Amino acid sequence: MSTTIPVTGPPPYDVVVGHDVLASVPAALAGTQRVAVIFAPPLAALAERVAALLTAAGSEPTPVPVPDAESGKNAEVLARCWDALGAAGFTRSDAVVGVGGGAVTDLAGFVAATWLRGVRWAAVPTSLLGMVDAAVGGKTGINTAAGKNLVGAFHPPAVVAADLDVLRTLPPADLAAGLAEVVKCGFIADPTILKLIEADPAAAQQLDGEILPELVERAIRVKAKVVSTDLHEAGLREVLNYGHTLGHAVEQIEGYQRRHGEAVAIGLVYAAALARHAGRLDDATVERHRTVLQQLRLPTTYRADAWPQLRAAMNIDKKTRGATLRFVILDGLARPATLEGPSEELLAQAYSEVAV
Incomplete structure (x- = not known):
């Protein structure tokens, strides 16, 4: 059972909240050849589930592991993500998925906003904070030594899949x-x-x-x-x-x-x-x-x-x-x-x- 909450944009997109809602990700990214799945290592199993759904829908997933939490939300990790997209030959018709808490979805969204001046992306928030705040609204970015979220871009996702079952892993x-x-x-x-x-x-x-x-x-x-x-x-x-x-x-x-x-x-x-x-x-x-x-x-x-x-x-x-x-x-x-x-x-x- 799920609830769809529209965000009327521009551009418009849906936040899908409930149980077993991960299938909304490949549906929103239909037509992409390659999809970078950015995730923190503790969420590797969930990232693999998302990758399997993308593969079944005809896309080619590229796993991109990043450090967990705020330690991965910086310019060094951002550059590594760009390198991964470049090595895989990502074009403007490809996409990014962020699987993780608010820090990971902020990073993934900024990767998508800056690659070729903007490609599609989807958020799979795995924390309560990510579901109710970070993943909704199109604000993406990284931290710097000067402060939190001072470097970023407004880049709304194609969908936010807030699967409540994922919260069972949270301390x-x-x-x-x-x-x-x-x-x-x-x-x-x-x-x-x-x-x-x-x-x-x-x-x-x-x-x-x-x-x-x-x-x-x-x-x-x-x-x-x-x-x-x-x-x-x-x-x-x-x-x-x-x-x-x-x-x-x-x-x-x-x-x-x-x-x-x-x-x-x-x-x-x-x-x-x-x-x-x-x-x-x-x-x-x-x-x-x-x-x-x-x-x-x-x-x-x-x-x-x-x-x-x-x-x-x-x-x-x-x-x-x-x-x-x-x-x-x-x-x-x-x-x-x-x-x-x-x-x-x-x-x-x-x-x-x-x-x-």
């Missing part, structure tokens, strides 16, 4: 980390997400229950609606970065060794505190951030002595304009807004609510 900590992005969607657009989690936090993490699939679908619908109207992050799409300004800074100073969702959880609490100190958000909604994340056993605090490093890292956030720092905040539940140029005092006051 509980990775599943919980992915739920941070789901919680974000609850605060910016769909409060029912928050109610479902708060009613039974344990059920929200049960793969065989009814709650987790609903949470996944609801989060994908939030993102699909936003990116359908703003592919290039010119306006509305910035709301999806709620919690990410501080979150990305945490990831950077930890050398991208911390789970993205854990960093975002800390960033969500910070953004809520910032909105309260700016007189924009009520106390109850601010505290709700902390409690719902704690129910999922996600972090809500960070080291007090890290503030100077975090503050410096936030200067190169993608939402910054010139020397003006910009944050996505809330003016109320499901009422995202922007805070431009907050004072240093305000920034530090908000961090005091996160610092330990």
Whole structure:
């Protein structure tokens, strides 16, 4: 059983969510002669299943293993992928598939965006984070020493195949980390997400229950609606970065060794505190951030002595304009807004609510 969630582009494509949905990949890439299957070694068996489906559909798969997680999302690995495509003789009518978590699908999409100025690609996200965030929306890219996702391109996939059965391979900590992005969607657009989690936090993490699939679908619908109207992050799409300004800074100073969702959880609490100190958000909604994340056993605090490093890292956030720092905040539940140029005092006051 599966659900198809359309992203209306341009160009339009579908996110297929459910069980046994991998066949949607060769269907979306029909007519390709060669397909590079980019994957992390722990997912070799799944990559082989995707390759077998492509072979049965008449395509010739080329396996391209890459390092797992953020360690593989850099210029060196990108160049190795280009070399693999060049050695296999890839043309503009060929395609790329990314099989892995958000880092792998970000990389695969950027490989596709840059090879011959753009070839088709498909995402097979294998983490909850990848399903509800990274693989949906057409944002592709790599990390550099200067920061996370600063080099990339907007290049929508031909399809996203979110097979819920794959989540069975995830450690509980990775599943919980992915739920941070789901919680974000609850605060910016769909409060029912928050109610479902708060009613039974344990059920929200049960793969065989009814709650987790609903949470996944609801989060994908939030993102699909936003990116359908703003592919290039010119306006509305910035709301999806709620919690990410501080979150990305945490990831950077930890050398991208911390789970993205854990960093975002800390960033969500910070953004809520910032909105309260700016007189924009009520106390109850601010505290709700902390409690719902704690129910999922996600972090809500960070080291007090890290503030100077975090503050410096936030200067190169993608939402910054010139020397003006910009944050996505809330003016109320499901009422995202922007805070431009907050004072240093305000920034530090908000961090005091996160610092330990």
